[in-house]
Amino acid sequence: MxxxxxxxxxxxxxxxxxxxxxxxxxxxxxxxxxxxxxxxxxxxxxxxxxxxxxxxxxxxxxxxxxxxxxxxxxxxxxxxxxxxxxxMCDATYLYPDAKETLKILKAYGKKIAIVTNKPSAFVKPILEKLKIVEYIDFYLGAEDAEHKKPHPAPLLKACEIAGVDIENALMIGDSKNDIEAAKACGMQSIVVSYGYNYGEDTSMLNADAMIESLREVVYLLGIKPRVAVVGGGIAGSSVVYHLGRLGAEVELFEQKSSLVDGPPMCHLHAGGNLYREISDEQCVQLLCESIELIRLYPFGIDYRPTVIAIPTYDEGSMEDLLPRLELLQKEYAHLVSKDPNNKLLGEVEEYFELFSKEEIESLAKLEPKENPQSPKEWLIPFAKETDLSQIKFPVLFVREFGLNLFRIAASAILMLESLPNVTLHLQSRVTNITESEDGFIVEYEHKGRRYKKRVDYLVNAAGFQSGVIDDMLGFKRDRFVEFKAAYVTKWEQTRYKWPEVIFHGKRATPQGMAQFTPYRGGHFQLHGMTKEITLFEEGLVKSTPLSAQPELDKKFIEKIFVGWSSEPLKERTQKAIWHLSRFIPSFKEAKLASKPLYGAQQIPGDDDTLRAADFSFEGRRYARCEIVKASSVISMADAIVAKLVALGFFQKEYVGRRFEPSLQEDEVQELAKLLAKQREYPTELALLTTPR
Missing domain, CATH: 1.10.150.240 (Putative phosphatase; domain 2)
Known part of the structure; x- marks a missing residue:
């Protein structure tokens, strides 16, 4: 308007x-x-x-x-x-958001005038005392035009001084004097719902719009926020897409050559059942967020379920998990009742099922299905190949699906390339960021040349390097950084379509959790949560009072940015194979297929067991994306949108708005295969074992 x-x-x-x-x-x-x-x-x-x-x-x-x-x-x-x-200014104060609104209008090149019936002599001292004089181009007081408001004379004079036609000017006021003056000269007007107006209802003035806060002016003038997002992992890419769909002008800075090229992800965590040590609250949060993630990345989800078993040597029991599973099933039912489109994990009553030893032994006698559908059909390979003497019963079947890193990356690239208001700065390293009164100046380097960008809002999505950005701005934040790896193997002897299989275990001990993630062509991704496989000695480091960036050992930095040497790779992959073959003996025939999927992730705060985290803020214009699990990206984006609402760039209704991308599955798959090849992984890792 x-x-x-x-x-x-x-x-x-x-x-x-x-x-x-x-x-x-x-x-x-x-x-x-x-x-x-x-x-x-x-x-x-x-x-x-x-x-x-x-x-x-x-x-x-x-x-x-x-x-x-x-x-x-x-x-x-x-x-x-x-x-x-x-x-005149002993107790006078600015209304909420007044200064912030003036800053934004000025930054976006708007001419700003004050037209008041107050004597001119009083205007400037108040502007100076309240520190907003720098945002006002000029002002007209009671004696500065032939007539006062509600006569149109002062508004016409303001347009003359500014060199602006009436139709390109806007009057914002709180009383009938303001609105009648605007109407008298054909100028559009906005009335605020607060203010004076002689105690009369301002909605009766028939202004062109009525607002409750001055921050709404920014949105009504069509001013779009300029946002910089540092980091193009799943967190940064998802936030950019969400803000881009809402109309923001977004600049994404990523030092690698493509998006979502970080630490391994393989599991949706629709309930967090892999982690016994986290709270029920975190598990419920992960369940809700996982459903949101499926809707955002429908072609990045592998719809194969998960089987969880507890080894005989482990202190835990499946009965300990039962209250949590029932809680998650109840929450899933609630989500589906609220919106039937949330039924993405199958039927509510089939969210999980427990199987006794006798049932598993019976399933071992059946022939595997080429395309298993029911929980029993999915469990046949597990029943036939697992050494049942090594596990406790019952065994858990749960609809925790898989995430495909390469398809998520391909989806993110296609989604962002489709938005004209999003600019991707790939192979661009942010070298410095300085805070200004109305935003930030981002300095970056691309192919040997240096550039600068001014933005209204900054999102730190730099993953394990988030502390580097904090340090640039002098912000303190406790966090851990952990280096992890998952190993890519090929088991040519298997002829089954497997679910994901988890054997619980105590983290960072020789009996740490074993995770068996299936891909096409007999490929399996392995986690072994021991310090000789997925975890590393000195691989978990904490920030210090001197720096928000935990300092990983040089050997891990070299792995991330240069690569692995062959001997440690072979040794750790073989240990991962052995770790799994304790439970699935025939898996000992598996071989190394490629370099591992690896990288470092941040864990915010001082609890290194945290698995559900989203965001934190410094002031009004700086956000940190601090997701530990990929499923948390949407709630994080919502929190950032709420901050932009508070600044006036978006309306309140924007919080909670959802966008589902228009992508073609074959296009996603072809790009995913190309990314796998470019990153030197088997292209089968870009394929789904179980499409939706």
Whole structure:
């Protein structure tokens, strides 16, 4: 409605500032010297709006119970002006969001004027005291035009001074004087719901729009936030897509040559059942977030279920997990009842199922299905190949699906390339960031050349290097960084379609959890949560009081940015194979297939067991994406949108809005295969074992 406006004209009292406390004090000082009783501030508020003389006249009329004589008005006005001149900004204050709104309008090249019925002599001192004078191009007071508002003369003069046509100007005020002046000259207007207006309902003024806060002006003028996102992993890419779909101008900085090229991800974590040590609250959060992630990346999900078993040597039991599973099933039912489109993990009653030893032994006698559907059919390979003497019963079947790193990456690239308001800066290293009064200056290097970008909002999605960005800005944040690896193997002897299989175990011990993730062509990704396989000695480090960036040992940095040497790779892969073959003996025939999937991830705070985390903030314009699991990206994006609402760039209704991309599965798959090849992995890792 107001997209082409060049000049924004604000009323002063009741719109940008609340001057009632000082005006009321000046009125009561005047009445006191004239021998009259003081009046309540609320009553005086209703008299404000037509200048000092009118205010004094109304105060006298109320005290005298008659119309005052001109001589009485002149005497009172002299007292009032003399006192107000010395006390005009004792208690006057800016309305919420006034300064922030003026900053943004100025930064986006809008001309800003104040047109008020207050005498000009009082305007500049208040602007200076409240520190907003730098944002105002000019102001017109009561005596600066031939007539005061509601006459159109001051608005016409403002347009003349600014060199702007009436149709390219906008009046924002709190009273009928402002709106009637705008209507009289054909100018569009916005009325604020607060302010004075003589106690009358501003909605009856028929302005072109009514707002509750000045921050809404930014959105109504069509000003889009300029956002920089540092880091193109799944967190950064997802936030960029979400903000881009909402209309923000987004710049994404990623030092690698493509997106989502970080630590291994293989599991949706629709309930967090892999992690016994985390709280029920985190598990419920992961369940809700996983459903959101499926809707955002439908072609990046491998819809094969998970089987979880507990080794005989482990202290835990499946019965310990049962209350949590029932809680998750109940939460899933709630999500589906709230929105049937959330039924993405299968039927609610089939979310999980327990199988006894006798049932597993019976399944071992059956022939595997080429395309298993039921829980029993999925369990046949597990039943036939697992050494049942090594595990406790019952065994858990749960609809925890897989994530395909390469298909997520391909989806993210295609999604962002489709948005004209998103700019990808690949192979671009951020070298410095400085904070300004109205945003940030991002300095970066690309192919040997240096550049700068000014933005309104900064999102730190730099993953394990998030502390580097914090350090640039002097922000403190406790965090861990952990280096991890998952090993890619090929088991040519298997002829089954496997579910994912988890054998629980105590983390960072020789009996750590074993994870068996199937891909096409007999490929399996292996985790062994021991320090000789997935985890590493000195691979978990913490930030210090001197730096928000935990310092990984040089050998891990070399692995991330240079690569692995062959001997440690072979040794660790073989240990991973052995770790799994304790439970699936025939898996000992598996071989090394490629380099591992590896990288470092951050864990915010001081609890290294945290698995569900989203975000944190510094001030009004800086966000950290601190997801530990990929499924947390949507709730994180919502929190950032809420911050942009508070700044006036978006409407409140934008929080919680969802977007599902329009992608073609074959296009995603072809790009995913290309990415796997470019990153030197088997292309089978880009294929799904179980499409939706």
């Amino acid at each position: 107001f997209l082409e406006k060049e000049l924004v004209i604000f009323d002063f009292d009741g719109t940008l500032i609340d001057s009632v406390p000082d005006l009321a004090a000046s009125v009561n000082h005047t009445l006191k010297l004239l021998g009259k009783e003081a009046k309540e501030e609320g009553l005086i508020r209703e008299w404000i709006g037509n200048g000092a003389k009118t205010l004094v006249t109304r105060a006298l009329a109320n005290s005298l119970n008659r119309g005052p004589k001109e001589s009485e008005i002149e005497e009172a006005l002299e007292i009032f002006l003399s006192y107000y001149k010395e006390h």
